[in-house]
Each structure stands twice: as C-alpha cells, then as structure tokens.
Amino acid sequence: MILTIAKKELRGLFTAPSTWLMLALLQFLFAWFYFARMDDYLQVQAQLAQLDNAPGATIAVAAPLCSALALMLMMLIPLFTMRLIAEERRNQTWVLLLTAPVSATHIVLGKFLGLLSLLVFILAGCAAMLATLLLGTHADVGLMLSNLLGVLLLAASYAALGLYFSALNKQPIIAAISSLGLSFGLWLLEMSASDSRSFLRAISPNAHFQNLNMGLVNSADLIYFALLIAVLLWLTIRHLNDERLHA
C-alpha cells in the first residue's frame, strides 16, 4: 500500500511541468557552480602544488559544491512538499485517501518515499557530474560518497519537515513558506552558534551535515538524521490520525 502511494506520487511529480523546470534549473545552477569552483581551483593549483599535503580537487571542488547543493535543495524541497498533502486538501482529492482502507502511516510513508525517490534521482544527476572529476584527476571517492550521503540525509530531513507542514495546512503556499522559514531558521542556528560544542549546533541539521561534508562519517550524525526524520514523520502521522478520529 505504501508502494502504491509512493509510485503514484512519483508519477505525479514527473507529470508536472514545474518539476522538470525545477530539475533543469537545479542542474544548471549546479553545473555553473561546478565550473566556477573548477576555474578557481585551476588558478591556484600551481601554488597549491608547492605545499606539503596540498588539498586535492575533491575537497576544493566537490565538497563546496555539495554544500551549495544542500542550500539549493533547502529552498526547493518546500515547493515539492507543499503539493503532497496541502494541495490534495485544496483540490478535494484528499477525501479519496481518507475514505480508502489505508492508514495515516501508509499515506505519510508513501508520500515520503515518493518524494525521496525524486531526491535520489536529483542526486544521481549531480553525482554523475561530480564523477567527471575522476576523468581528470585521482579524486577522493570516499569523500564524494560521504558528501552525497550527507546531502541525501539533509534533503530527506527537509522533505520530512515539509511533509509535516503540508499536513498542518490547507493552503499549499503557506505550507511551503512555513517549512522554508523553519529550514532557514535551523540553518541560521548553525551560523549563530558561538563554539563547536554549543547546543545550537547540536540541533541544527546543517552542523551535522558539515561533518559529512568534510568526509567524516560519524555515527552520531547518522543517528541525528535518522531521529529527526523519524520524529517528523511520526508527528505528521499523529496529526493526521488526530484529524481523522477526533471532531
């Protein structure tokens, strides 16, 4: 049942022209950043070569690129998540799911997995672009993979957050703005944290992403993301159940 809903969601996303437009825009921006970083790197490469233990192309190009991708996804994902529940309510198609023999858990996990598949598809495109580094240099594949994992986990967290706001609202645009606002707020928390042991850093997803961004796969960060996603999905399920059972 979860897969039925996930497949329908994914098909729905791919039949909407807006999805393709956003994907094209994202790929274009990603490619632009890629060339810009590459250009910078090539200009200083001669000087870097003088250093002992000089930073390689992966840390100089791929890591900042993934960081930029994370920021772009933070802004894009609310536009996808707003459709998931809020738009169904507005278009009065929600009642089909509400009166079908499916539980709120099926609906929420189905919708989440559907969107997650799209995010994996987006990341695959970016990963393919990063893989071109392998053609010209001995790239650090481990670092690239940890970066991609980081972006995926971060994107999945934003998707779960967006889904929650989509369940709370009837107006898609309000769902999008509130989830963007909170994602941005969490991002700012990390910026405003004074030292690395600050509580603010501990709760900001971006701070946990930075470890993966540096190539550090820490079980604490992985658990943080798993917990964040699970709690947000649970809140969404709880909210939908409340709405179904109590007048």
Added chain:
Amino acid sequence: MTAPITLSAQDLTRRHGPRLVAVKRLSLELRRGEVLGLLGHNGAGKSTTLQMLTGALPPNSGKVEVCGFDLAQQPEQAKACIGYLPEHPPLYRDMRVDDYLLFAARLHRIPPAQLAEALALAKQRCGLQESGHKIVGTLSKGYQQRVGIAQAIIHNPAVVVLDEPTVGLDPAQIRDIRALIRELGDSSSVILSTHLLNEVENLCDRVIILQHGRVIFSGSSAEMLANGNMEEAFLQITEKEAASR
C-alpha cells in the same frame, strides 16, 4: 426484510463550531439490496451525514458500523466495504482515466491479478470504455462525474454512498446512471442524496428526509407516494416540520 444489515449508524452528531449543529442524533440502517434516498433542503445536513458514514469526517458522537466493522475501531476493514462519491469527485486532474481508476482500485486492495478485470467492468458500467486514455482534467463535467462513480464502484463494495450522483449530467447520462444505481441496488446497498424527487421515486426503496440536521421522515417511498405525488408529500412533510419549530 431479512437481508443482512450492511450499514448502521447510531446517534451521529456533528457540530461545526460550538453553536452550529449540522447533524443531530441521526440513526439509520441499510440492508443488502436496498436503495436509500436522503432528501432535504440545502444545508439540511445530507453531505455531512454521508461524510460521517464514509469516514471522511469524524462525528462528535455516535458510531457507524459497516459490514459489522466499527468505523472508528477497525477503519481499514470498514472502509474496504464502502465506495464513496463525494459532492466534488476526488479526481486527480492530471492523471489518465485508466491510471486514476487503477490507483483507486489498488488503494482498495484489489489483488493485482484482478485489476484489469475490475477496471474493464467499472469502465463498462459507467460508459467510459472510450475514455481510458484521456486526461481526467480534459473531460466534460458529466464524464468527470462518471469517473467519480467508477472510482466508487471499482472494488465492488457492499455499500455504495453517492452524494448527488446525477448533478450536472444531461438527460441521457442521468438515465444511464440511474440504470446503473438500480443495477448496484441488486447486489449492494446504495445510499444517495439528491434534490430530485423523481429520482427518489424511480430508484429508492426507502426515504429519509433531513431538516436542520434531524430526521423528520423515515419510511418507504410507497408511504410517501400514498399522500399523492412525491413533491407534494415532501413539501407537506418539511413545511409541517418548519411550522412546528
């Protein structure tokens, strides 16, 4: 009548806000093979009642049982026995008719091996054979209504709930849909709300009239017709009730 009860509601009450009571202590029973008509003026609580019967809206109090399953306690088993066409058909406008109906069928747990058969039968019953590849949003209002009905009957439910099924259809389509409802009434139970009194006269075995969220008449359509024609009987009942308030 000895046919088994497929749908029963007891003391359903729904408030919209603290003051406005949309439906008050409504009880009804529906047996297999019965067609029940829900009549009433605009705002009498017909749609709210149907929403509560199908699980689209939780009641403030009261309970609904479908095929012996409590809608609040065992929602999945109960909902599997219902097909529902709401006032606004729940259509994904950018899907093809076939894909939409298959999605509805999968949601209602039709096994994959029987999907094609269920789709063909639902399309044939609703006259959609030629429309399978069309995009739902491009269909006319009448055809969208048919897709809405097809979605409600594709899993061959024991109880079919139709909220104004013939609204917006042309006379030929109305005739076809009425024939379909009669056909459904042989094997399942049907409950439909309508403003059209001749629809009730033609289709329904029993009638419930709602006013201000209460049942003011419940009986067979033959009983209503005993006082002359349907329209007179309806007006007599509702006006008598209005005068007594």
